[in-house]
Amino acid sequence: MSSTSAPTADAPASALAICGIRKRYGQLEALRGISFEIRRGEFFALLGPNGAGKSTLISIISGLIHASEGTVSVLGHDTVRDFRAARRLLGVVPQELVFDPFFKVREMLRLQAGYYGCGRETWPWIDEMLERLELSDKANVSMRALSGGMKRRVLIAQALVHRPPVVILDEPTAGVDVELRRTIWSFMSDLHRKGTTVVLTTHYLEEAQELCSRVAILDRGSVAVIEPTRQLLARHPYRFLRIKLVGDARLPDALQSLVTAEVDGAVELKLETRRNPIGGVFDALRNAGIGIEDVHTREPDLEDIFIELTGHSAKVGAVT
Amino acid sequence: MTPDQTGFVTLLKKEVMRFWSVLGQTVTAPVVTALLYLLVFAQAMKGRAPVYPGVDYTEFLVPGLIMMAVIQNAFANTASSLTQSKIMGNLVFLQMAPLGPLDWFGAYILAALLRCTLVAVAMLLVTMPFVQMPMHAPLALLSMFLLSAGSLAVLGMIAGIVAEKFDHIATFTNFFITPLSFLSGVFYSVHALPPIWFKASHFNPFFYMIDGFRYGFLGHADVPIVYSLLWSFGFFALASAICLRMLVTGYKLKR
Numbered sequence: 001m002s003s004t005s006a007p008t009a010d011a012p013a014s015a016l017a018i019c020g021i022r023k024r025y026g027q028l029e030a031l032r033g034i035s036f037e038i039r040r041g042e043f044f045a046l047l048g049p050n051g052a053g054k055s056t057l058i059s060i061i062s063g064l065i066h067a068s069e070g071t072v073s074v075l076g077h078d079t080v081r082d083f084r085a086a087r088r089l090l091g092v093v094p095q096e097l098v099f100d101p102f103f104k105v106r107e108m109l110r111l112q113a114g115y116y117g118c119g120r121e122t123w124p125w126i127d128e129m130l131e132r133l134e135l136s137d138k139a140n141v142s143m144r145a146l147s148g149g150m151k152r153r154v155l156i157a158q159a160l161v162h163r164p165p166v167v168i169l170d171e172p173t174a175g176v177d178v179e180l181r182r183t184i185w186s187f188m189s190d191l192h193r194k195g196t197t198v199v200l201t202t203h204y205l206e207e208a209q210e211l212c213s214r215v216a217i218l219d220r221g222s223v224a225v226i227e228p229t230r231q232l233l234a235r236h237p238y239r240f241l242r243i244k245l246v247g248d249a250r251l252p253d254a255l256q257s258l259v260t261a262e263v264d265g266a267v268e269l270k271l272e273t274r275r276n277p278i279g280g281v282f283d284a285l286r287n288a289g290i291g292i293e294d295v296h297t298r299e300p301d302l303e304d305i306f307i308e309l310t311g312h313s314a315k316v317g318a319v320t
Numbered sequence: 321m322t323p324d325q326t327g328f329v330t331l332l333k334k335e336v337m338r339f340w341s342v343l344g345q346t347v348t349a350p351v352v353t354a355l356l357y358l359l360v361f362a363q364a365m366k367g368r369a370p371v372y373p374g375v376d377y378t379e380f381l382v383p384g385l386i387m388m389a390v391i392q393n394a395f396a397n398t399a400s401s402l403t404q405s406k407i408m409g410n411l412v413f414l415q416m417a418p419l420g421p422l423d424w425f426g427a428y429i430l431a432a433l434l435r436c437t438l439v440a441v442a443m444l445l446v447t448m449p450f451v452q453m454p455m456h457a458p459l460a461l462l463s464m465f466l467l468s469a470g471s472l473a474v475l476g477m478i479a480g481i482v483a484e485k486f487d488h489i490a491t492f493t494n495f496f497i498t499p500l501s502f503l504s505g506v507f508y509s510v511h512a513l514p515p516i517w518f519k520a521s522h523f524n525p526f527f528y529m530i531d532g533f534r535y536g537f538l539g540h541a542d543v544p545i546v547y548s549l550l551w552s553f554g555f556f557a558l559a560s561a562i563c564l565r566m567l568v569t570g571y572k573l574k575r
Contacts, residue, residue, distance in 0.1 A: 066570060087417060102341055111337075116327065
């Protein structure tokens with residue numbers, strides 16, 4: 001099996017089609033009728049606060065739990081009725097650091113390939129992945145002996161061993177150092193360039209902003225928003241102004257309501273583009289006789305939009 | 321080989337590799353235990369009247385010991401593998417793979433059968449210096465071996481699916497598998513029991529497994545071989561139906 005390229009005339013345009021998915025645990029409704037599609041070749045982010053339902057949705061897509069209602073298809077193959085075909089087209093990197101202690105790294109990857117019907121033809125690809133993920137020197141080491149970061153990389157290799165055209169990464173960089181994050185994203189970006197559809201959940205929103213062309217934000221089991229990343233960022237009507245005032249000067253009362261944060265003696269103001277032009281802030285400070293020592297502006301990022309839509313910070317607490 | 325067949329064979333291979341990597345624990349240990357039973361009981365019962373006419377006690381004991389080891393190891397193989405994978409979390413690799421309920425069932429049972437074959441052959445070999453076992457009915461012997469090991473492997477799968485911690489498997493083993501395998505005529509003929517225990521033994525499926533297996537070697541048994549075959553087949557069919565139902569519905573495997 002090889003990675004996908006451009007869709008052919010008879011191939012479905014959707015890499016993943018999620019239709020009316022509900023999941024109930026007794027009285028609790030974890031997913032409330034979720035429907036959206038992920039197009040072939042997209043780098044797609046699935047975001048949401050803890051408990052939003054991201055991992056539940058991924059578990060339903062990958063066949064780990066039953067949906068109470070609704071269907072999911074991978075490249076046109078229903079994940080229940082046609083589960084074998086659907087699963088061969090899908091690779092999932094689970095969130096938990098799970099491993100089989102009986103096997104060595106290369107042994108584990110070859111077995112994993114076998115589950116998906118692949119044989120010796122995948123062995124060069126396995127060696128290539130080990131090299132790309134900087135695991136070549138650990139190929140014959142027991143899974144038990146690996147560090148957390150190495151186990152995380154093996155999980156990624158396991159998900160990709162059968163060269164699936166659709167890959168889901170559930171928090172792949174949680175607890176991973178900066179260098180390893182770069183290695184992982186460089187590898188995933190290469191796969192994406194070659195046509196693989198990548199779906200990512202992460203609490204590092206800058207990753208989603210940098211890598212993903214489209215974003216869905218889940219909140220309390222529903223899709224709060226699903227839009228191209230640029231469009232989502234552009235429609236946010238705010239910008240942020242960080243200013244450091246001269247001496248111990250205090251902001252005029254008229255500006256106090258705009259303050260969102262105070263960091264290292266500077267204050268950050270959230271300005272609505274139309275109602276609060278930056279020039280107005282400078283005018284107010286000049287009229288009050290307050291000098292400015294330093295000034296810095298920034299555009300809103302996904303974190304700001306995430307907070308606005310869900311009322312939560314993405315970086316707080318454990319993952320769902 | 322089709323991709324589906326490759327998936328099945330790989331799962332079987334993985335299960336074999338799992339017990340093979342700890343062969344001392346999975347094959348050697350039960351053989352040593354059985355050998356100790358043989359030495360102790362054969363010595364203790366020396367000179368007593370034969371259980372069946374012309375059958376030495378050691379000859380009577382060996383098939384029972386082999387079947388007891390087969391029963392316990394078939395159960396342990398599937399139960400420990402599934403429970404360990406569930407608790408370690410690595411069962412997700414199989415759950416996300418394109419493997420169906422029959423693939424799981426077949427691979428886990430066949431791996432257990434292979435382990436039991438190794439245990440049985442090793443036991444026959446180590447007991448050879450003490451007794452040369454005849455082989456009265458090879459087909460019955462093979463059938464009883466496959467049905468018994470298969471039944472307990474399926475039972476182990478059911479226990480592995482139901483168990484949420486190792487304690488649950490220990491409970492199954494200590495309060496069900498071990499007592500029933502000891503109280504099934506391994507060391508004695510059920511005809512030597514008081515009437516109530518004699519009757520109770522006939523409701524113990526392990527009794528038929530051991531009795532039928534012994535018939536395959538000796539040509540003597542406490543009940544006709546047809547009964548043993550039917551009971552064992554019925555037990556295997558019932559356990560398999562329950563296990564397959566659990567796998568198809570994802571009972572305790574999928575939330």
